[in-house]
Amino acid sequence: MNHILTISHAALPPSENSIYKIVRKGSFSAIGPTDKAKDFKLSAIADITRNYGSRLGVLEPRGYYAVVVTYIIPYTTFWVKKWGGEEEDALRKLDTTNRNKLSMDVLMSCVGVDDHRFIDPLARKRAMHGYEGVIWSIYSIPKELLVVTTLNHLLNPPDYIDPFGEEAKLLGGR
Numbered sequence: 001m002n003h004i005l006t007i008s009h010a011a012l013p014p015s016e017n018s019i020y021k022i023v024r025k026g027s028f029s030a031i032g033p034t035d036k037a038k039d040f041k042l043s044a045i046a047d048i049t050r051n052y053g054s055r056l057g058v059l060e061p062r063g064y065y066a067v068v069v070t071y072i073i074p075y076t077t078f079w080v081k082k083w084g085g086e087e088e089d090a091l092r093k094l095d096t097t098n099r100n101k102l103s104m105d106v107l108m109s110c111v112g113v114d115d116h117r118f119i120d121p122l123a124r125k126r127a128m129h130g131y132e133g134v135i136w137s138i139y140s141i142p143k144e145l146l147v148v149t150t151l152n153h154l155l156n157p158p159d160y161i162d163p164f165g166e167e168a169k170l171l172g173g174r
Contacts, residue, residue: 001066001139001140001141001145002139002140003137003138003139004058004059004065004138004139004140005052005055005056005058005059005111005136005137005138006135006136006137006138007048007051007052007055007056007107007110007135007136008133008134008135008136009044009047009048009106009133009134010047010131010132010133011040011043011044011132011133011134012071012073012096012099012132012133012134013037013040013044013099013102013103013106013134014034014036014037014040014099014102015095015098015099016098016099016101016102017098018034018036018037019033019034019036019037019101019102020032020033020034020037021033021034037102040102040106041102041105041106041109044106044134045106045109045110048106048110049110052110056110056111056112057111057112059111059112059113059138060113061112061113061114061117062117063113063117063140063141064117064119064140064141064142064143064146065113065117065118065119065138065139065140065141066118066119066120066121066122066138066139066141067104067107067118067121067122067136067137067138067139068121068122068123068124068136068137068139069100069103069104069107069121069122069123069124069134069135069136070123070124070125070126070134070135070136070137071096071099071103071123071124071125071126071133071134072125072126072127072128072131072132072133072134072135073096073125073126073127073128073132074127074128074129074130074131074132075127075128075129078125078127096123096125097123100121100123103123103134103136104118104121106134107136111138119141119146
C-alpha cells in the first residue's frame with residue numbers, strides 16, 4: 001500500500017444526529033441535509049480545495065484506495081460524561097463514528113473518486129491540545145492485492161500520529 005495524499009480540515013463534521021432533517025413539500029416528505037451539514041460541507045470543500053488545489057487530482061477514478069480518517073479532538077472535549085453517569089468514572093470518549101458519512105462525502109467531493117473505490121475506511125480519534133479537525137490519509141491498493149491488503153489494513157492500520165511527523169506538520173506542530 002502506497003501513501004498518496006494526506007489532507008486536513010480544521011473543523012469536525014457535525015454528528016449524524018444533526019445532519020438530516022425531514023423536508024415537507026405539500027403531501028410529499030423527504031430527508032434532506034440540515035443547514036449545519038451544508039455549511040460544514042461547503043466550508044470544508046472550499047478550505048481543502050484552496051489549501052491542496054492540484055494535489056487533489058492525483059487519484060485515478062478507477063483505482064482502489066484505503067483511507068484513514070482521524071478525528072482530532074481538543075483534550076478539553078475528548079472525554080464526555082456518559083448519559084445518566086453521575087459517578088466520577090462515568091466518562092467516555094467523544095463519539096465520532098456518527099461523523100463518518102459527512103466526512104467521507106467531503107473527501108469524495110474533493111478528490112473526485114466514488115466512495116465504492118475506498119475499501120475498508122478506518123476511522124479513529126486522537127486528542128490534541130489546541131486543535132480540532134479531520135485528517136484524511138489516502139493509500140493506493142493494487143487491484144491484485146485487494147483481499148490481502150484489506151485484511152492487513154484492518155489488522156494493522158497504516159499510520160499513527162507521530163507528534164513530529166507529517167500529520168503534526170499539517171496541524172502546525174513541530
